[in-house]
Amino acid sequence: SQTIHQWPATLVQPVGSPLSLECTVEGTSNPNLYWYRQAAGRGLQLLFYSVGIGQISSEVPQNLSASRPQDRQFILSSKKLLLSDSGFYLCAWRAGTGFSGANVLTFGAGSRLTVL
Amino acid sequence: GQNIDQPTEMTATEGAIVQINCTYQTSGFNGLFWYQQHAGEAPTFLSYNVLDGLEEKGRFSSFLSRSKGYSYLLLKELQMKDSASYLCAVRDVLNDYKLSFGAGTTVTVRA
Numbered sequence: 176s177q178t179i180h181q182w183p184a185t186l187v188q189p190v191g192s193p194l195s196l197e198c199t200v201e202g203t204s205n206p207n208l209y210w211y212r213q214a215a216g217r218g219l220q221l222l223f224y225s226v227g228i229g230q231i232s233s234e235v236p237q238n239l240s241a242s243r244p245q246d247r248q249f250i251l252s253s254k255k256l257l258l259s260d261s262g263f264y265l266c267a268w269r270a271g272t273g274f275s276g277a278n279v280l281t282f283g284a285g286s287r288l289t290v291l
Numbered sequence: 292g293q294n295i296d297q298p299t300e301m302t303a304t305e306g307a308i309v310q311i312n313c314t315y316q317t318s319g320f321n322g323l324f325w326y327q328q329h330a331g332e333a334p335t336f337l338s339y340n341v342l343d344g345l346e347e348k349g350r351f352s353s354f355l356s357r358s359k360g361y362s363y364l365l366l367k368e369l370q371m372k373d374s375a376s377y378l379c380a381v382r383d384v385l386n387d388y389k390l391s392f393g394a395g396t397t398v399t400v401r402a
């Protein structure tokens with residue numbers, strides 16, 4: 176069965192500090208990988224998605240970047256955090272089979288970031 | 292892109308029924324999903340509709356009308372553990388890779 180791991184679960188960072196959130200998926204190959212952000216009381220905003228190693232699509236201009244160094248690894252980074260980067264960050268995966276039925280998006284447990 | 296609207300909050304009594312509506316606008320509809328999210332946790336998949344009609348899964352049912360750009364999630368025999376946020380999400384045929392989410396409906400179940 177497939178599992179998704181995301182860490183760290185919680186972190187508090189000062190403004191201007193760097194960020195690295197990591198996500199790995201087990202039990203599947205060539206998944207589509209996603210980073211979403213959920214601000215307090217708001218919906219899920221898609222930040223980045225990747226359909227393969229080294230392939231990153233950015234959805235919104237922002238202070239963040241993403242990388243996919245291996246097939247089942249997805250990293251979210253920032254060189255200098257802003258207060259507005261605070262939120263609940265969710266990594267997700269789905270099978271990389273395109274137009275195929277439900278092909279459910281499955282989320283990791285999330286990383287809660289507070290920038291002070 | 293998609294415009295997805297759902298009510299912000301709903302309150303219901305334990306044992307009752309609650310219906311959460313979702314309306315959407317998309318250029319190429321290719322599926323609608325409902326997720327449940329408990330406070331502080333990740334969303335979990337509840338249901339999927341791509342054709343018109345009702346999909347039933349135990350106490351939860353989801354309905355879709357593509358011509359109206361409308362879906363609802365029906366929660367029956369409400370339990371306290373059903374208190375959560377319910378997210379409507381739409382997939383577009385022009386960009387199958389993405390799911391766009393509504394802001395979510397927070398359901399509070401009272402004893």
